Amino acid sequence: xxxxxxxxxxxxxxxxxxxxxxxxxxxxxxxxxxxxxxxxxxxxxxxxxxxxxxxxxxxxxxxxxxxxxxxxxxxxxxxxxxxxxxxxxxxxxxxxxxxxxxxxxxxxxxxxxxxxxx
Amino acid sequence: xxxxxxxxxxxxxxxxxxxxxxxxxxxxxxxxxxxxxxxxxxxxxxxxxxxxxxxxxxxxxxxxxxxxxxxxxxxxxxxxxxxxxxxxxxxxxxxxxxxxxxxxxxxxxxxxxxxxxx
Numbered sequence: 732x733x734x735x736x737x738x739x740x741x742x743x744x745x746x747x748x749x750x751x752x753x754x755x756x757x758x759x760x761x762x763x764x765x766x767x768x769x770x771x772x773x774x775x776x777x778x779x780x781x782x783x784x785x786x787x788x789x790x791x792x793x794x795x796x797x798x799x800x801x802x803x804x805x806x807x808x809x810x811x812x813x814x815x816x817x818x819x820x821x822x823x824x825x826x827x828x829x830x831x832x833x834x835x836x837x838x839x840x841x842x843x844x845x846x847x848x849x
Numbered sequence: 850x851x852x853x854x855x856x857x858x859x860x861x862x863x864x865x866x867x868x869x870x871x872x873x874x875x876x877x878x879x880x881x882x883x884x885x886x887x888x889x890x891x892x893x894x895x896x897x898x899x900x901x902x903x904x905x906x907x908x909x910x911x912x913x914x915x916x917x918x919x920x921x922x923x924x925x926x927x928x929x930x931x932x933x934x935x936x937x938x939x940x941x942x943x944x945x946x947x948x949x950x951x952x953x954x955x956x957x958x959x960x961x962x963x964x965x966x967x
Binding site for chain 1: 854857858859868909912932935936947951957958961962964
C-alpha cells in the first residue's frame with residue numbers, strides 16, 4: 732500500500748513575495764499563541780526570521796497582517812489583523828480546493844510507485 | 850492593476866521524493882532535447898544535478914522515467930519512458946486543475962495587495 736502523496740501550494744504573489752506553507756504556519760501560530768516570539772519558537776524559527784516573513788507580507792498587502800496587541804513593542808504580544816485572517820483563511824481554503832481538485836490524479840500517480848519492502 | 854499571482858505545486862511523493870516545477874521542467878526539457886546534458890544546460894543545471902533528480906524519480910517509480918536512447922551511455926541521448934511521460938503529463942494536468950480550482954480565491958487575495966507606484 733502506497734502512502735497518498737501530500738501537496739504544498741506555493742503562491743508567488745509577486746516576484747518578491749511568496750506565500751506558502753511556512754508563512755501560513757507562522758500566521759496560524761501567531762493566531763494561536765498571541766506572540767511572534769512564541770510562534771517562532773513553536774516553528775523553530777528565530778524571532779528575526781519570523782519578523783522578516785511577517786514584514787514581507789505587511790509590505791505586499793495594503794494593510795498589515797500582524798500588529799502588536801497593545802500598541803508598542805510587538806514582543807509584548809501580537810495578533811492577526813482582519814487582513815491577516817483573510818490571508819490565512821484564503822490560503823487554507825486554496826490548499827483544500829487544490830487537494831480536492833487533484834486527489835484522483837495524485838492517487839493514480841502514487842499507483843506508479845515502486846512497492847517498498849515492508 | 851495587480852498582477853495575478855502564480856502558483857507552484859509541490860508534491861511530496863514520499864518523505865524523500867518531491868515532485869515540483871523543477872523536476873517537471875527537467876522531464877520536459879529531456880523530452881524536447883533528447884539529452885540529459887542539453888536539458889541541464891537549458892535549465893542552467895549541472896549534468897550531475899540533472900542526473901541526481903532523475904535518479905530520485907527512477908527510484909520512486911516502479912519503472913524508470915528516463916532511459917538512454919540507444920542503450921549504453923545516457924550522455925549519448927535520453928528519452929522519457931511511458932512512465933516518465935505519464936508523470937510529466939500528470940503533473941501538468943494537476944497544475945492546471947489546481948490553478949483553475951483556486952483562480953477566484955487568488956484574484957480575491959491579490960485584491961488585498963497594496964497598489965504599487967507605477
